[in-house]
Amino acid sequence: MKKYNLDDWVAYIQGTLGEEEQLEMEELLLQSEEAMEQYLLAMDGLEGELPEPEDHDAFTDRMMQQLYGKPVQHSPKDRVKPRNRRWYEHPMFHYSIAASITFILLISGVFQNLSGGSHALLDQPSGSFTDSIIQKAFSWLDALK
Missing domain, CATH: 1.10.10 (Arc Repressor Mutant, subunit A)
Incomplete structure (x- = not known):
């Protein structure tokens, strides 16, 4: 060719x-x-x-x-109509709910109970920082039972 x-x-x-x-x-x-x-x-x-x-x-x-x-043959179902998003489907609504829940947990002291206070963790001479976080998490979970 x-x-x-x-x-x-x-x-x-x-x-x-x-x-x-x-x-x-x-x-x-x-x-x-x-x-x-x-x-x-x-x-x-x-x-x-x-x-x-x-x-x-x-x-x-x-x-x-x-x-x-x-x-x-085209049917009316073939044409896709744009749908208006409902207010509760908007991402900003979900972000607001997540921020509100985080704020409520923060002011209620749930995170302080989990860590036992940030100064107490840093001042501990024995063990690592990670071990102390794990111990605090286990004690918090035991308190929930």
Whole structure:
């Protein structure tokens, strides 16, 4: 098969080639990665010049009909309507609830009971800081029982 350059691929995209050459290039696109890369480069170069379909839904329907040979029926369920978010589904609501619970626990002294006071933990000469945290957590859990 013939090796095509970038100008040949531009002509292919614009549809200015003969039918036989177009078929040969389509076959090459299916077989060669290098040809596909050249084709994509040509598409990038022509991006601003290519026309946009006016009605994307009608264009899609025509393409599907050409591919499958039958018209595509759309039901009202196919169209997705944006849904307004309820106030309690908003992330700020969840952050506010979490902050409120944290504040209530903080002022009630739950965290002080857990740690036994921060100065007491730092002043302990024996054992590591982690061991003392673990011991305080176990004592707090035992107090809950």
